[in-house]
Amino acid sequence: MARKRSSKSRTTAKRPWLKKTINIATKVFIYFLLVSVIWVIALRFINPPITLLMVLRNIERKADGKAFKLEKKWVKFEDISDNMKRAAVSAEDQLFLKHIGFDFKSIEKAFASNAKGKKIKGGSTISQQTAKNVFLWPGRSWIRKGFEAYFTLLIEIFWSKERILEVYLNVIEMGDGIYGAEAAAQEYYNKSCHKLSRNQAALIASCFPNPRRWTPKNATPYIRHRQYLILRNMKRLGPLDF
Template sequence: MAATGTPRKRRPILTILGLLALLGVLSVALLRIVPPPMTFLMSSRAVSGSGIDYRWRSLDDISPRLVEAVIAAEDAGFCDHFGFDVEAIEKAMRDNARNEERGRDRIRGGSTISQQTAKNVFLWPGRDWVRKGLEAGYTLMIETLWGKRRIMEVYLNVAEWAPGVYGAQAASQHWFGKDADALTNREAARLAAILPSPRRYQAASPGPYVRRRGGRIQSAMGTVRNEGLASCVLG
């Protein structure tokens, strides 16, 4: 009797999982054409008192220099991979293992722009394994249903660039007092330079670290442009 009852017990679980998967696909399909609403990160920051400055802009209204800068800084293989950069993940694991052996608490990430977009739009902040598994699933879905240009557009619009400041337009106004389509090479590079720690660093009047990192990114932007590393976005 127990053996015959087991499949019946599994049916509600499988039904629930199927419904959750369907909702996930539908949400990804919907956000392919409409701007994402407030994200989990935006909500949590707002509750903590950071406020929200979130201004959606079409990719056509964002400087191509910023696209080149974030590819140079965050994911040089963006146009070539299907959501995951295996080499970057392996390197991050090696570096993190070395840091742990040396007693350092510094954690290096190996996430692509696609993974960061999936995490920022659909998931909560954190590093637990459940969230990482969902992140992988959403990454595959946005790569399949959105394509590279839409992924970049959403990424540039939901990324945090200062406490409570989200997206290229709000960041450009906050740091440089101009619209996102008017960013210069240097300004774009400095915005990309602060992405890993936007609550710690400043893009305007930056300190030595952001100046050095911004300079390296600005140099790498030429490589991105000349080698077509942003061609899947900029054409």
Template sequence: MKKFWKRLKRTVLVLVIAQFVYILYIWVFPPPVTLTQIGSLLGGHGLSKDWVSYDAISPNAKLAVMAAEDQLFPDHSGFDWKSIEKALAYNKKKPGRIRGGSTISQQVAKNVFLWQGRSWVRKGLEVYFTFMIETLYSKQRILELYLNVAEMGEGVFGIEAAAQRYYGKPASALTRQQAAQIAACLRNPKLYTVKPLSKFVSRHSGWVLRQMSNIDGDPDIQRVIAASK
């Protein structure tokens, strides 16, 4: 029994050190591959990804994803508590439908370090990784990770792969409308397609464009967009 506990402690210690080393690695380098990307490939959905630096991404794309997914991104420390409360209240009233309250930081924690799902274990780990990346990474690095690893279509991961697939151009050249269409699909990229343009993306991208105009003049938003990583 003593040997078992000794091995268990050793295993836990190795895992703790390994995850911290990986967090530091991702602080500097692109993630080699994510569990979501592996799942997409093994599930027959394909895998298209192409990492690009923060400075090689159109400001329109940065603005669009904040407008669509997390307008308080520059100001919070990883969690938007009001949105989480609203999501919990909504899910309690309508258990058949699930509404998320995740920030961009939480989505990066999930997409880069974890797996998809709604278990309490995964949620607990998401809180931990969100805290770690908000503590160590800059907002620009978090947004860079998000724009490079988020699924933006079936088997399409990252803004560069999406820009090339849908518009035949690099992410640096995306127009405001094109960026809004990609951002509009993020809620469910397998269902809400950019090409062919689904009704949802066509309608929701108009809302995203309006939100982009609303937040464009915010100095905190502009600091995140304009600054280098």
């Protein structure tokens, strides 16, 4: 044992840079954990004023010679139409109230589909999408996916399901420069999201996967079919008991 310890100490003595690197990496890791946990806890009570996606979208608009556009208005959970809540869950994550952030069956299906070279599918839950939208940048790299999984676990631990859905429906991209259910309801139907009908909420939710290309104002047969499926899922969903 003494020989092993002396051998390790000699190795460290010969390589002081290795010890220094390990110490720095350890401190960075600890600081990241502390900052990320505090950040997540803070946003349980503070509404995020802006997201990185909103910033990047406006940088893209500026590069294309377009004017700055950021239509959004925060609405409390209780002031969002139950139709909009049910449409979002029916469209994106029907097991939202049951899982702990991940739908492993959907992830397996998405992975198998992508492995076969078919159209890329994400398999992301509402919790994962919220973590990505609020804390991270857009993209499909494995590094970002790793951070997404980490922040998903954090919000599942420190936020309620109600808070996750509230944030999701207030920051999600719902059109070109349009973010959140209230801005979408005003843009497409000239009304508050509190007054959205089942059909209107389902049509908005049908555009979630590609909001800059698909729009309720000019719904294609494909979008109408998605709306029909969402409406059918809303009937099957049952009550949303938070």
